[in-house]
Structure formats: C-alpha cells, structure tokens
Amino acid sequence: MAIDVKIEQLWIPDSLDTPDAADFLAAVEVGRKVRMQTWGSDDLAYGPQEKLLEFADPYERQLILVAKVDGAIVGTVDIALPLTDHLDLAELTLDILPEFQRKGVGRRLLEAAEQLARGEGRTMILVDTNHPGASLHEFERAQLVPGSGQGFVPLESREVEFAQKTGYTLQHIEQFSSCLLPLDTKLVADLQAEAEEANNGRYRLHHWTDQCPDQWLEGVAALENQAGADVDPSLELPIEQDMVFDAGILREAEDVAIAQGRRTVVTAVEHIATGALVGLTTITVLAHRADVVFQDDTLVLQEHRGNKLGLLIKVANMERLSEQFPDARIIYTWNAPENRYLLTVNKQLGFQTAGVTGIWQKELPTMHTSTS
Template sequence: MADDVRIEQLWIPDSLDAPDAADFLAAIEVGRRVRMQTWGTDDLAYAPQEKLLEMADPYERQVILVAKVDGVIVGTADIALPLVDNLDLAEFTLDILPEYRRRGVGRQLLEAAEHFARDEGRHTILIDTNHPGSTLTDPEAEQLVPGSGVGFVPLGSRDVEFARHTGYTLQHIEQFSSCALPLDSKLVAELEAEAEEANAGRYRLHHWTDRCPDQWLEAVAALENQAGEDEVPGPDAEEMVFDGGILREAEEVTIAQGRRTVVTAVEHIASGTLVGLTTISVLALRPDVVFQDDTVVLQEHRGNKLGLLIKVANMERLSEQFPDARVLYTWNAPENRYLLKVNQQLGFTTAGVTGLWQKELPNFGPSVS
C-alpha cells in the first residue's frame, strides 16, 4: 500500500502560463507516460493545451481527480459527464504511473471517482482497459470474452484483474488499428478502380473541411444519426439526435478546440441524396497524428463498395491538406466485418484492443463526506 495517498480534485488553470498550472501540467504528463508504457508511443496522449481546450466542451463536463504521494501526482481519474444524453452515465479514464501500481493508488482513485459520480446523480459507470497487440498473441493465454460475445481481452492482464476485482463487467471490445500515411499511390489507384467499378457511375463524391455546406446540412445530420444507430450500443445508451442546428453547434465546438475535420460524402445521383459519409479529425497541436471518426453508408446502398470509395478519397484529401499527417488511428467494433475488411485493404494493421467495462452503482442518494 502506498503511504500518504491524498486524493484531490484538480484545479483547471485559465492558461498553461498561469502560476497555478503546475499540477495540471503534471497530471497531463502522467497520462502521457502511461500511454508511452502501454503503446510505446505518446500519439494517443493529450498535449496540455489540447486538454485545456477540451475541458470547456459544452456537451460534456470533465472533472479530473488526482492522487498525490508526498505531494507528487502519481495518478489521475478523468471523469466525463455527458450533459445532453446519457445523463445517468459517467465515463472514467484511470491513469496510474507504472511504479505506483499494485499499491492501492488506483483503487483509492476509483472509489473517489465513483463517489463523485454518485453525488452527481450518475449510476452507470464505464471504464476502459487497453491491450497492445503483443499481449494478444499467446495461444496459451486465457481469454475473457465480453458480453457481446465478440473479441477478448487477456485474462492475465493486470488491468483486467483490477477491473474485475473492483466490480466491473466486460461489455464490449473495440479493435484499435493504425495506418501509415500517405497511402501508396499505386494502392490508391487500384482501390479507386475497384470501388468505381462496383458503383458503376451511379454515385458522386463531395468534399469539405470543418463546415458542412448548407445544402447538405440536414442530410449529414441524418447520416450522423444513422452512424449512432449502427454502433454497438452500450447498455441503455442514448445517442444525441442531430439536426442541422445541432450539427452547426458541434462544428463550432470542434473549431473552438482547434481541431480540423476532413469530410467526404457520397451522393446517389439518381435521387440527389447523400447516402454515405466518412470523417477524419486532425488535432490542433499534433497534425502528424489523425483519427478516423464515423464512416456510414445507408443500408439500401451497401454492397457497392461505397465505404471503400469514400475512405480512399478522404485519406487522399487529408494527405493533400495536411501533408504532415503520418499515421491514422481508428477504433472499430469487431462485429463490423465490412469496415474491418476495408481498413485491411487500405493498409491498417491491428495495434491492439480496448475493453469497455461497466458497473452499476447502487442508488443510495448523495454520499455524506
């Protein structure tokens, strides 16, 4: 057990230059070190300014608890409270420096985060565990299969052991993949030809960055709603329902956070309607690291390789606009075999899996401290 563990709510400074920013910077560094240890890179870690901007997200309240040992931050619990949908939900990201694991720090942080969530009226808690590909290849290792029945996490993982011992149940797996950029020009030509042959000139591509053209606003909102329906839902999950106004607000929030959004949509020429969409996000301070967001094709237009068509085109456009981009990351449900196949064609390789865990907190009313 670690000595003198103190749990505090992190003060969020007005700027990184403020005199009271030291703890915030130290907390973000804990997250960076944990991701370096897990993935061998800090590509998935927040830059301090990026995190500071995200703290002002109007759709989600974020609170960070920190664990201090002898006055030094050695662990963090990032608590996300949705403000528009899923009002009973809290999502935790728990980061403990490797040298302080198995010393009670994580358990104390998690218990404090659960108390905080319950006081905020949140009773469904989600946490995740991350498992690099190197931990998934041992055929002798025992596996834990989620409630969805697809995929697994290694039963011998310390993170898995911690989640189970603290009362969490594995619900779902997401496959985490990466693709080097830019794509090889010969591969692009081959895949474009394959996709165009399948759709036989019946579709037309449209591109934009950051803001959707007015003429497609409601159509894109409908596609975003479809993307939410296509996702493997969490228990009792409620997805935000988009309309044109909400989509514009979401765009402004993204722009305010300094992020860029590269979009390719596909129109069915005969009907004049958008039937598919794919989106890539570019971080404000890390233009070399980009993230695949939603890819959706309406059910009645599937089978025409439109997913392949729009993803190839969007990755090409990304590389034209943001030539510093060197790697694209994505998470997919293992049930989505079509997109996984498309990603494989594009050159994505599996980097690992993320396990999504759930716990229902008893509703005892506000806790007394």
Template sequence: MAEAKVEQLRIPEDLQHNSAADFLEAVEVSRQVRIDTWGNDFLAYTPAELFALCHDPYEWYVVLVARLDGKILGRAGIAMPLDDNTELAHVTLDVLPVAAGQGMGRKLLEAAELFVKGENRRIVVVETNHPAADLEAADEAGERIAAAHGSIDLPLKSREARFASNAGYALERAEQFSACALPLGADLLGQLTARAEETHQGAYRVHQWLDACPEEWAADFVRLEKSHNEDDGDHGTWSVEQLRESEELSRLSGRRTVVTAAECLESGALVAFTSISLLGHRADVAFQDETVVQKAHHGKDLGLQIKVANMEQLQQHFPELRAIYSWNAPENDYMLAVDATLGYTSAGVTGQWRKDFNKAQ
C-alpha cells in the same frame, strides 16, 4: 509508508500562469502512460487539447489526481455528458508505471465513483487498453472474460482486465484498435478508387469538406449521423443547429475535421460519409471517426471509395501526418477488410467496461 492522497485538480484559467503547473504535470502523467502502453505518445492529449476538453459546453470534465510526497503519480478523468445520457460517466484512469501495484488505480477509481454518485450518475464506463503484444503473450488456455456485445473476449490474465473485473465492472464490448502509417502511395489509392467505381458503376458522386459541412448537405448529414447513432442505441437529439455548435466548438479548440460523403445520383441524397479528426496543436497523428453507409447501399464498395477519397484529402491538406488510428467492432468484417487494404495493422484491443449502480449490490 506514506499513502497517496486523492484530490480534485483545479483547472487553471490559462496554461501560461504558474497555477497551471499541476494541470501540466497531470497531462504529462497521461502522456507517459500512453508511451508505456503503446510505445509512443500519439494517443496522448496535448495540454491545450485537454484544457479545451475541460471547457466543453456539452460535457463536464473533472480531473482527480493521486499524489504521493507531493508528486502526481496518477489521475482520473471523469467525463459527464450534460445534454443526453445524463446518468452516464466515463472514467479514464492513468497511473505511472513506477506506481503500479500500489493500489493507486483502485483508490482513484473509488474516488471517481464516489464523485459521480454525488452527481447522480448511475452508470460508469471505464476503458482498458491491451496492446497486441500483451494479448499474444497472454495464456490462451487461461480463463477469459466474454463481452456482452461482439465477439472479442479478453484474458483474465491481463492486469487491466483483472483490475476492471475485480472492481465490479462487466465487459460491455471490445474493439479492434488499428494503426496505419502515412503517407499512403498515390498508386494504391488510385487502384482502390478504380475498384470501387467499377463495383457500383458510377452510381455515386463524392463531396468533401473541411471542418464545416456545406449548407446544401447539412440536413442530409445530420440525418445520416442520427440514423447511425440510433442504430447504436443512442436516441438523443441531433439537429443542424447542434451540428453547427459542435463545429464551432471544434474550431475554437483547434481541432480539424476531414469529411467525405457520397451522394446517390438516383435520389440526390447523401447515403454515406466518413470523417477523420485531428487534435488541436498536433500535426503528426489523425483519428478515423465513424464511417456510415446506409444499408440499402451496402455491397457496392461505397465504404471503400469514401475512405480512400478521404485519405487523399487528408494527405493533401495535412502532409506532415505520420499515422492514423482506427477502432472497429470485430464483427464489422467489411470495414476491417477495407482498413487492411489501406495498410492498417492491428495495434491491440480496447475494452469498454460498465458498472450500473442501479444494479450493483
């Protein structure tokens, strides 16, 4: 029986040339895997989006493909930060269902690990996806894998969890993955806004923008983002200049960003923000990004107010949207409650698995 051959995919100069055929085939593999996992392709990159990712100046993105009889049946995407966290590599594995169980995922992962070692990357992070229906079907009495951080564990019975564990990866954390059908009704949004304003008695003013932060708020916005990243253990640099570069990169790739921030009227400073992203060349799905509320302003329903305002802005500018997705740490009870109030329902869990080659035997 023929064995699959793993090779690095050449990124074409453009998507219209004949040389783009393999790239487009690899993108379609990923799309089919998302459909098989989640029942739709909302979480799949479009060719244009992945092409833009391969030209990100802040991250080196490499694609490996597994071929059998000339056909691409699997792929590994390797994302390597270029400015901060330069020991790190994120690996995404996609293998078509027809090729499952043939060792193709293991072969791709081994090739990806060999590649990142050659680039002096010592830490690899792999993501696994677990739809809610699969988790419900797992044997609750069976052995489970505890995450190093957070309260969600995963059943070893899960094929994806078993694959990552057998490959020497440790479960770093697992997050709840939720979906919300759009549009949301104006009555619901109005009621929730009134609730939030009653809680904090009008102590905040909302500011909103699309794609580019107004100069008036840029320094405050960067301060909030940097503080949030440091709380998550990321101590990399972040400045207004880098914000502008990131916004320009998003513009060039076709991505859109919808942001709502809150100003504390007493101090005149921004104390909270939430953002939503839309992929380039895709009009039906959006993704909830981070929501940050300074600790001194917790307990005042400020997170609820800015998320509701941002959903209103989102629907105003992008009425064709049909779904939005969100990821939350399981211990973030307040934000999970806010999402549930907005109509989010659990779609499953995503696991982040880590291997440190400095520690691996």
C-alpha cells in the same frame, strides 16, 4: 507496505504559463507516461494545450482527481459527465505511473471518482482497459469475452484483474488499428479503380473541411439518424445513440470543434438517382498535434452496401487529408470487431491492428435520502 496517498481534485488553470499550472502539467505528463508504457509511443496522449481545450466542451463536464505521494502526482482519474444525453453516465479514465501500479493507488482513485460521480447523480460508470496487440498473443490461452459482440481481453493482464476486482463487467470490445500516411500512390489508384468499377457511375463524391455546405446539412442529419437506426439491434452496446440529429445540432458541433482548434476533413457520397447522401466519412486533426490524426465515423446506409462505397469515400478522404495536412504521418481508428464491413475496408487501406480496448461497466446503487 501501504503508502500514504492523498486524493484531491485538480485545479484547472486558465492558461499553461501561469505558476498555478504546475500540477495540471504534471497530471498530463502522468497520462503521457502511461500511454508510453502501454503503446510504446505517446501518439494517443493528450498534450497539455489539447487537454486544456477539453474543459471548454459544452457537451460534457470534465473533472480530474489526482493521487499524490509526498506531494508529487503519481496517478490521475479523468471524470467525464455527459451534459446533453446519458445523464446517468460517468466515463472514467484511470492512469497510474508504472512505478506506483499494484500499490493500492488505483483503487483509492477509483473509489473517490465513483463517489464523486454518485454525488453528481450518475449511477452508470464506464471505464476502459487498453491491451496492445503483442499482449493479446501472449495471453491467448486465457481470454475474457464481452457481454455482447466479439473479441476478447487477456484475462491475466493487470488491468483486467483490477477491473474485475473493483466490480466492473466487460461489456464490449473495440478493435484499435493504425495506418501510416500518406497512402501508397499505386495502392490508391488500384483501390479507386476497384471502387469505381463496383459503383458503376451511380454515385458522386462531395468534400468539405470543417463546415458542411448548407445544401448538404439536412442530408447529413438524415444520414446520421438513419445510420443510427441501422445498427444491428443484437449488439447491445452500453451507449445507444439516442440523440436525433438536425441542422442546428450539426452546426453547433462544428462550432465546438472549431473553438477547440480541431479540423475536420469530410467526404460524402450522393446517390445520383435520388440526390440523397448515402455515405459519409470524417477524419479529425487535433489543434496542437498535426502528425497524429483520427478516423471518426464512417457511415454507409445498409441498402447501398456492396457497392464498395466505404472504400471509395475512405480512400478519397485519406487522399484529401494528406493534401491538406501533409504533416499527418499516422491515422488511428476504433471499430467493433463484429463490423466486418469496415474492418475489411481498413485492411485494404493498410490498417494494422494495434490492440484492443475493453469497455467495462458498473452500476452504482442510487442514493436514497433517509426520511426517518
């Protein structure tokens, strides 16, 4: 039996302690319940304050549509519209309360979000599906492989069936892993010794939190641009890095992170002979949740690989994180399954596969205005 669903745009309050914040809080709670259902914990759920800060991001505009049944919010779709590059793109995150799944709510929300995105001139839509490790073993017989890269999603899962029925194509897979903190002291000592032996005194580490020292700003920009060019061209990822970094862009990104209350712990590595930065790794700590942290980019230039620099900088950065943020108990990271280099480093550090995320794509027909 079809249920009566009303779709409306969510009002974003100025603060959480006003009466008009009730719907916003209910929408954030839907996201938390869905992540509990998927992952068995709410580590990956936004807290209300963290979600509110997202709306101040100058790099993308965020909108939320909600599905209401009898006045209560039972589903949400977050719509992120990039503002600086990829101006044809909209990224959607769809969350439906477990008890309202398979009742047509998701389809209604998705159609409304696509229509809104199209009205904003966006023609390329990305959505993701999340699959915990246990479900991958359960469905091993029936696998769907992506258009590029390695990995698979379970063909018979509800999310995959829904994405296919609504016209989306699986583009690529990201492997999702977690590691408990702090790292074991003996493990750290062993890994540091292994990395130092391999690089044989040819490299030097540099550390900073939140803001890059002026002397390394140009070096970081050059490293980001070079690493972007290093990506294997055979991996046709749907989002290509087409932003060219410079000192101004990096400072602006730091200011945005600081304004959102985020902390950034960075370790970079200098090639002593040339004085150039050849590697970098970053961990992000959210403003309102110190126990769960996120490993962001780890970059090592192609010609300096094979010297265990990835291992060297990641061990050092995770150690610094634990010193500065002792409440951090778990770190999460996403990697392309074909990135054997970083997956091997992560395994040495103790990362365990938590699951995979499938990135799905759909091209909307462009809107033509009638001239007749």
